[in-house]
Amino acid sequence: MEVSNRFITIKNHVDGAPKESDFEIKAAALPLTLQPGSTDIIVKTLYVSIDPYQLNRMKTASSSHGTSSYSVAVNPGEAIDAYGVAKVVVSGNPHFEKDDLVVGIFSWGEYCVVKPGGMIRKFDPMGFPLSYQVGVLGFSGLTAYAGFFEVCKPKKGDKVFVSTASGSVGHLVGQYAKLFGCYVVGSAGSKEKVAVLKEKLGFDNAFNYKEETDLKATLKRYFPDGIDIYFDNVGAEMQEAAVANMNVFGRVAVCGIISEYINGGRRAAPEMLDIVYKRIKMQGFLAADHFDVHGDFVSTTCDHLRTGKIHPLDDISTGVESIPSAFIGLFRGHNIGKKMVQIAEE
Amino acid sequence: MEVSNRFITIKNHVDGAPKESDFEIKAAALPLTLQPGSTDIIVKTLYVSIDPYQLNRMKTASSSHGTSSYSVAVNPGEAIDAYGVAKVVVSGNPHFEKDDLVVGIFSWGEYCVVKPGGMIRKFDPMGFPLSYQVGVLGFSGLTAYAGFFEVCKPKKGDKVFVSTASGSVGHLVGQYAKLFGCYVVGSAGSKEKVAVLKEKLGFDNAFNYKEETDLKATLKRYFPDGIDIYFDNVGAEMQEAAVANMNVFGRVAVCGIISEYINGGRRAAPEMLDIVYKRIKMQGFLAADHFDVHGDFVSTTCDHLRTGKIHPLDDISTGVESIPSAFIGLFRGHNIGKKMVQIAEE
Secondary structure (H helix, E strand, O other): OEEEEEEEEEOOOOOOOOOHHHEEEEEEEEEOOOOOOOOOEEEEEEEEEOOOOHHHHHOHHHHHOOOOHHHOOOOOOOOOEEEEEEEEEEEOOOOOOOOOEEEEEEEOEOEEEEOOOOOEEEOOOOOOOHHHHOOOOOHHHHHHHHHHHHHOOOOOOOEEEEOOOOEOOHHHHHHHHHHHOOEEEEEEOOHHHHHHHHHHOOOOEEEEHHHOOOHHHHHHHHOOOOEEEEEEOOOHHHHHHHHHOEEEEEEEEEOOOHHHHOOOOOOOOOOHHHHHHOOOEEEEOOHHHHHHHHHHHHHHHHHHHHOOOOOOOEEEEEOHHHHHHHHHHHOOOOOOEEEEEEOOOO | OEEEEEEEEEOOOOOOOOOHHHEEEEEEEEEOOOOOOOOOEEEEEEEEEOOOOHHHHHOHHHHHOOOOHHHOOOOOOOOOEEEEEEEEEEEOOOOOOOOOEEEEEEEOEOEEEEOOOOOEEEOOOOOOOHHHHOOOOOHHHHHHHHHHHHHOOOOOOOEEEEOOOOEOOHHHHHHHHHHHOOEEEEEEOOHHHHHHHHHHOOOOEEEEHHHOOOHHHHHHHHOOOOEEEEEEOOOHHHHHHHHHOEEEEEEEEEOOOHHHHOOOOOOOOOOHHHHHHOOOEEEEOOHHHHHHHHHHHHHHHHHHHHOOOOOOOEEEEEOHHHHHHHHHHHOOOOOOEEEEEEOOOO
16 A cells, blocks of 8 residues: 655744744655565654744754754755654554554654654653643643743742743643742733733643733733742743742753744843852753653653643644644744644544 | 951942942051940951952942842942951950961952851961962852862863963863863963963863954864853853754853953843753852852862862952052953952961
8 A cells, every 4th residue: 555645844944933834745655564574663643843043943043052862953955853642554564563553753744654763752641631641741741841930040028030932842841830929920912921921721820922012011010029930941041030030049941942943033142240150050951861760750740640630732733734824833833732733523 | 455457449330341430449557456245356468369259339320230249339438348368466266366377258458357147257368378369269160160160160171261261260171171170272362371371270271262253163173062061251142153053952151241341241142042042051049059069169179289189360459549440450361360459468
C-alpha cells in the first residue's frame, strides 16, 4: 500500500514574523511497507506540537545557538520535524508494533518515517485525551514543571511572575506555582486571556500588557513586595521590568523569548547592577535536560489532573493544512494554552 | 587629646565618570576620647580600599538597587565609608583594646568612629603585609575565591575567561583558576597589563581589548573550543561576546560591570537565545554572602601565598589627599591589581 503523504515545508528561510506565503503544503508518495531488514518505523501522525522556537530553526542564522536539536536548521522544501503523538503503521523495530500509540519527534505531516536513533516512545494514555501527551503531559508540561521546580527552586510564599501566562508553558507554570503555595501574577495579551488566568486557572492576578505603558511601574503595582521568581517567556522590556522589581536572591528562568524570535526584535538589556546587588540568578534551560524528573512530573501531574486541580488548556486546530496558520498565530497571540494541530482521528 | 581628622567627601552627586572637582578634603575636630559609658571604638586608618562600586553610591539614583550596604547612597559633605585596615586608638567595647589591628568598614579619612553594630574584626597579619588584608586576604580575595568556586563551580579543564583581568578581583580569579587546573585567558586595557598577566601571573593567554574591533571574533580566536566560565567584571559588549562564545551549560559570574557604572554607558544585551539553548547560568553575587567559605578561603590563600603560588598585586597610593585621584584612576584604567591608599604608617 502506498499513500500520498502531505506535509508542510517552508518555501524560503523566514525573515521576521512568519506569514502564510513562507509555507507550502507538499505531497510525496510513501509506501507503507519496509524493505526487508529495515529497522525503520512508519507512523501516522495524530497530533503535532506547534511551538514558537521552530521559528529560530527557519531562519538562516539559526545554527549558531549551541548544539541542541532545538537549533538544527530547517531547510526549504524539507519536512519539518516536531514533537507529536502518532500511531505505528508498520515497524521494523522489534520494540514497536502496528497500532502502538507513540510520542516522539515526528513531523508536520500526515506520516513520518522514524529512523533508528530517532526519538520515539510508547505511552499509556491513562484515560486522558491524547492531546495531553503534547501539552500538559508532554514537553510543555515537563518544561513548566522542570523550569519551575528545578530551575526556579521555589519556596512557599514566593512571589511569582509569569509572562505569556496563557501560553503553552506559562498557564501550567502558574498552576504549579499556585498549588505549591506561591503568589502568582501572569501577563497576557488580551482581556480574554486575562480573564481565563484569573477566573479559570486561579492566578492571584493577571494583566494585559498591551494596556500598560510602563512595565516597571505595572509590576511594582502587582508586586508591592517584589518578585522572587520570574518565569520568562518573552524577554525584552518585560524581562528588564521584572529584574528591576526583583527581590534579593531572585531567580529568572529563561524559558522562551518570543518577543526576540522575530528578527530585529529588541533584545533584553537587564540592569546588571540589579543582577549583582540583588544577587539574581538568570538561567536558561531546556526540558530535555530534565528527564531525571520525568517520573515525578508525570505522577504529580496525573494526580492533579485526576483531582481537577490542574486545568490544561489545549488549543487545537484540525488538518495538516492548518499548520501554517496555527504557527503564524503564535506570533500574533491567537492561541490560548498549548497550540497543536490534530492531523487525524485515532 | 583632639585631632583634626581629614577625610574625603563628595561636593555633589556624581554624574558620569568621576573627576577631581567632584571631591574635596575636609577636616573636623575629633576628640580621641569617649564619653563615659560609650561603646564606640575610635580607630586610626592605615589602608583603605578604593573600589569602583563606590561610584554607584555617589549617584543620586543609587538607592534603587536592592537593600545591600553596597548601594547605600553617599551624601555630599559626609564621610564616605569604605573597607580598610586600622588600628584601635581608644575603645569602649570590651572586645577591643588600644593598638589592636582591625579590618572593617571605616572611612576615606584618617580616623573613624565605629559605632555599635559597625563591621569591625581583629586580625592576625600572619607575617604578611598589612595591605594584604585589603586585597588578597580581604574582600577582593574573598570575592575572587567565592565567585570562582561557589558561583562558577569550576571543573578541571574548564576554559575560563576573566575580564578586567588585571583588576583587584580579576588577577586573583585567574590565579585561582590556573591553580585549579583550568585554561585561563584574561582581557585588560594595556600592553603592560597584558604582559603582567602572561608573564607574572601565569595566565595561559591575555589580550588588550582596546586593540580589538570585534570582541566576538577575538574570543573565538582565544577560545576555539568555547568558554565554560566567564567571570564578568565589565558587562556591556564584552559580556555579549562571552555569551556568544559560551559552551553549553556555561556559567557567567557577574561580579562587577565597570563599563556600566558610568551613567549612559551601554548596557549588556546578551543574546537570550544563547542563554536558553546553551542553558547558560548568569548569576550576580556579593562576597558578603559567602562568609561560610571564609575559613577555607583564608587557609587556602595563605598556603598559596607562603608557597609563592599566588602573586597578589597591590597598587598603593599614599596619603588621604590621594584618594580622589586613586578613585578616578580606576575608571581610567590606571591601576594594576588592587587599588588602595595607605593613610598612615602602622
